[in-house]
Amino acid sequence: MQPSAPAPSDPELRALISDHLHLEGPLLPMLHAIQRSFGYIPEAAMPLIADALNITRAELHGVISFYHDFRKAPAGRHIVKICRAEACQAVGGNALAQRTLEKLGVDWHGTTINGAVTVEPVYCLGMCACGPAAMVDDRVVARVDAARMDTLLAEVGA
Amino acid sequence: MKIRVPMDSAAKALGADAVADAITAQAAARGVEVEIIRNGTRGMLWLEPLVEIDVNGVRMGFGPVAPEDVPALLDGKMNGLGPVEDLPFLANQTRLTFARCGVIDPLNLDDYQHHGGLAGLRRALEMTDEDIVAEVTASGLRGRGGAGFPTGIKWNTVREAEAAQKYIVCNADEGDSGTFADRMIMEGDPFTLIEGMAIAGLGVGATRGYVYLRSEYPDAIRVMRAAVKIAQAKGVLGPDVMGSGRAFDMEIREGAGAYVCGEETSLLNSLEGKRGVVRAKPPLPALEGFLGRPTVVNNVISLATVPVIFEKGAEHHASFGVGKSRGTITLQIAGNVKHGGLYETAFGVTLGGVVNDIGGGTASGRPVKAVQVGGPLGAYMPREKFDAPMGYEEFGAEGGLIGHAGLVVFDDTADMLQMARFAMEFCAVESCGKCTPCRIGAVRGVETIDRIAEGDADAAALLTDLCETMTDGSLCALGGFTPYPVMSALTNFPDDFAHRKEAAE
Ligand SMILES: Cc1cc2nc3c(=O)[nH]c(=O)nc-3n(C[C@H](O)[C@H](O)[C@H](O)COP(=O)(O)O)c2cc1C
Ligand code: SF4
Numbered sequence: 001m002q003p004s005a006p007a008p009s010d011p012e013l014r015a016l017i018s019d020h021l022h023l024e025g026p027l028l029p030m031l032h033a034i035q036r037s038f039g040y041i042p043e044a045a046m047p048l049i050a051d052a053l054n055i056t057r058a059e060l061h062g063v064i065s066f067y068h069d070f071r072k073a074p075a076g077r078h079i080v081k082i083c084r085a086e087a088c089q090a091v092g093g094n095a096l097a098q099r100t101l102e103k104l105g106v107d108w109h110g111t112t113i114n115g116a117v118t119v120e121p122v123y124c125l126g127m128c129a130c131g132p133a134a135m136v137d138d139r140v141v142a143r144v145d146a147a148r149m150d151t152l153l154a155e156v157g158a
Numbered sequence: 159m160k161i162r163v164p165m166d167s168a169a170k171a172l173g174a175d176a177v178a179d180a181i182t183a184q185a186a187a188r189g190v191e192v193e194i195i196r197n198g199t200r201g202m203l204w205l206e207p208l209v210e211i212d213v214n215g216v217r218m219g220f221g222p223v224a225p226e227d228v229p230a231l232l233d234g235k236m237n238g239l240g241p242v243e244d245l246p247f248l249a250n251q252t253r254l255t256f257a258r259c260g261v262i263d264p265l266n267l268d269d270y271q272h273h274g275g276l277a278g279l280r281r282a283l284e285m286t287d288e289d290i291v292a293e294v295t296a297s298g299l300r301g302r303g304g305a306g307f308p309t310g311i312k313w314n315t316v317r318e319a320e321a322a323q324k325y326i327v328c329n330a331d332e333g334d335s336g337t338f339a340d341r342m343i344m345e346g347d348p349f350t351l352i353e354g355m356a357i358a359g360l361g362v363g364a365t366r367g368y369v370y371l372r373s374e375y376p377d378a379i380r381v382m383r384a385a386v387k388i389a390q391a392k393g394v395l396g397p398d399v400m401g402s403g404r405a406f407d408m409e410i411r412e413g414a415g416a417y418v419c420g421e422e423t424s425l426l427n428s429l430e431g432k433r434g435v436v437r438a439k440p441p442l443p444a445l446e447g448f449l450g451r452p453t454v455v456n457n458v459i460s461l462a463t464v465p466v467i468f469e470k471g472a473e474h475h476a477s478f479g480v481g482k483s484r485g486t487i488t489l490q491i492a493g494n495v496k497h498g499g500l501y502e503t504a505f506g507v508t509l510g511g512v513v514n515d516i517g518g519g520t521a522s523g524r525p526v527k528a529v530q531v532g533g534p535l536g537a538y539m540p541r542e543k544f545d546a547p548m549g550y551e552e553f554g555a556e557g558g559l560i561g562h563a564g565l566v567v568f569d570d571t572a573d574m575l576q577m578a579r580f581a582m583e584f585c586a587v588e589s590c591g592k593c594t595p596c597r598i599g600a601v602r603g604v605e606t607i608d609r610i611a612e613g614d615a616d617a618a619a620l621l622t623d624l625c626e627t628m629t630d631g632s633l634c635a636l637g638g639f640t641p642y643p644v645m646s647a648l649t650n651f652p653d654d655f656a657h658r659k660e661a662a663e
Contacts, residue, residue: 024430025411025429026431027431028412028413028414028428031414063431063433066434067414069414085335086534086566087335087336087493087566089580090572091521123584123587124334126337126342127167128336128337128490128498128564128566129338129498130171130203135374140167141171142168143172
């Protein structure tokens with residue numbers, strides 16, 4: 001389950017930022033911690049991070065936009081990632097992904113109308129001998145067929 | 159009763175947690191006392207969840223086990239596989255790096271030591287830095303991350319560099335499809351990696367280490383973080399490594415979903431908190447790496463192989479293999495294959511031997527069409543190349559790339575034009591953006607392959623030309639090697655690039 005986004009407060013953000021300032025190369029751990037708390041990187045965090053690390057907001061934006069993991073707007077309540085990589089393709093991954101997207105009526109990166117699920121592509125979950133693989137929030141599932149996917153989607157309210 | 163149920167994320171993804179829960183519940187209902195140990199995986203993925211029960215000191219295997227099977231399992235009515243270590247897939251391997259994986263409790267340091275763990279580090283602590291590096295050089299170890307660069311030479315460069323602070327950075331970005339060896343060892347024997355990094359630190363004079371671990375591996379991150387904490391508490395890591403008075407400590411850092419961050423200089427930028435853009439070399443990371451300081455960047459398997467080299471000696475390691483590829487290759491047999499998993503054996507086995515004899519052919523039962531070796535930047539090998547021996551130079555001579563030793567098997571339903579298109583699409587999605595042939599070329603590549611599919615007779619020549627430009631004009635192997643899968647698909651499977659055109663005519 002993604003954290004439902006309460007309006008992030010400055011003190012909370014500042015605490016998450018200062019928790020990481022002692023690290024060598026603190027930015028990625030900081031962004032992960034903020035996203036873990038709020039489900040995304042809130043706009044309000046931008047000047048605070050830029051200030052704390054003495055970098056420009058443009059640089060910060062450049063970093064956030066470079067990585068597939070970071071989002072600047074909330075996702076659905078759950079994130080379902082489906083592996084698109086070769087090993088899963090070899091065992092029917094494409095068909096599974098296509099069917100799932102059609103069933104949910106979304107494209108990659110889209111969120112279902114009820115806000116339950118955002119579907120993301122992922123390139124390899126390390127389940128290459130037991131694909132097709134998917135990941136529901138932090139839980140990896142392997143040998144996913146249509147029926148298994150339906151069960152997973154039902155569990156997260158899609 | 160001692161029962162082992164793997165906690166490896168592949169086993170969990172196939173239901174191992176539910177099986178462990180069922181065992182606890184059913185044992186309680188029966189009034190039998192069981193001790194459940196969550197081991198790593200043995201690497202026989204078609205048998206997961208593979209449950210092992212100790213019978214008179216022999217570990218008997220059962221698998222795959224579903225929660226519904228647990229009553230029969232506990233009542234001794236489930237058909238078993240016999241002693242796990244007698245299964246041919248396991249018995250025929252030469253396990254150096256993976257010797258403990260699946261055998262021990264991954265987070266039990268005593269168990270680790272009972273199986274040879276820390277013997278290598280103890281030995282290294284008695285050696286000079288020069289001798290440590292010489293031992294690695296003599297072992298013939300080459301980087302298992304893809305490039306096959308001699309590890310001893312890299313370490314020596316860092317050792318000789320003068321700096322107040324040096325680093326050991328472990329590349330655990332394992333982004334290649336078809337690979338999971340890094341994940342498997344981090345989840346199944348994490349202390350091996352820690353020990354290997356500590357030895358590297360002693361060898362080159364580095365006191366700090368980082369593992370850059372991809373975010374797609376949340377289980378591996380959890381296990382590695384727990385293992386580091388234990389190693390710190392037990393004095394294996396810290397200011398006084400095993401009472402030697404020498405320091406080495408390390409931290410686990412989470413990646414953020416960028417394939418290119420597996421490239422070592424991109425990884426270093428990412429670790430520093432920057433965009434994961436590839437840096438031009440020189441300067442070498444060995445001289446100006448993390449925060450501009452001398453840094454060893456090594457793959458997980460390279461570092462995890464170091465302890466056994468010190469435990470058993472460089473000679474022992476060097477005695478396996480073929481040509482300049484010494485030691486073992488940790489094959490990851492994946493995709494559409496009957497017996498998929500991790501298979502560690504001396505370098506030199508043939509591709510066909512791996513796919514057919516070890517892997518048992520396809521899972522679908524259809525003929526094998528192609529095998530992609532070495533990840534998304536590796537070539538699609540046709541069956542005609544099945545005699546190719548798996549050694550760096552030997553396989554290279556056949557137009558292949560060993561890379562991180564992952565093999566993805568495809569049956570005859572695979573459409574190689576689509577696979578070539580995917581390779582270009584992947585390159586476009588993951589390009590760091592620094593070079594035009596990669597950033598723009600990959601997008602053009604997708605379009606050109608679509609034109610081939612539509613029957614454009616000139617497009618194949620254009621694609622070949624584009625691939626040459628990418629090969630020549632790219633700074634790193636993402637842009638530079640994407641032509642491998644594309645061109646190997648085009649040349650080895652020309653029919654797949656012609657059929658639509660003919661169908662249209
Ligand atoms: C696009 C790209 C992705 C790479 N991904 C990885 C990776 O996931 N893991 C890895 O160990 N090496 C990867 N490499 C190779 C590294 O740049 C580097 O050679 C390696 O980490 C060195 O360690 P080794 O000598 O122990 O193999 C990648 C290279 C490129 C160009
Ligand atoms: S080849 Fe591609 S990924 Fe590599 S440096 Fe150039 S643009 Fe970046």
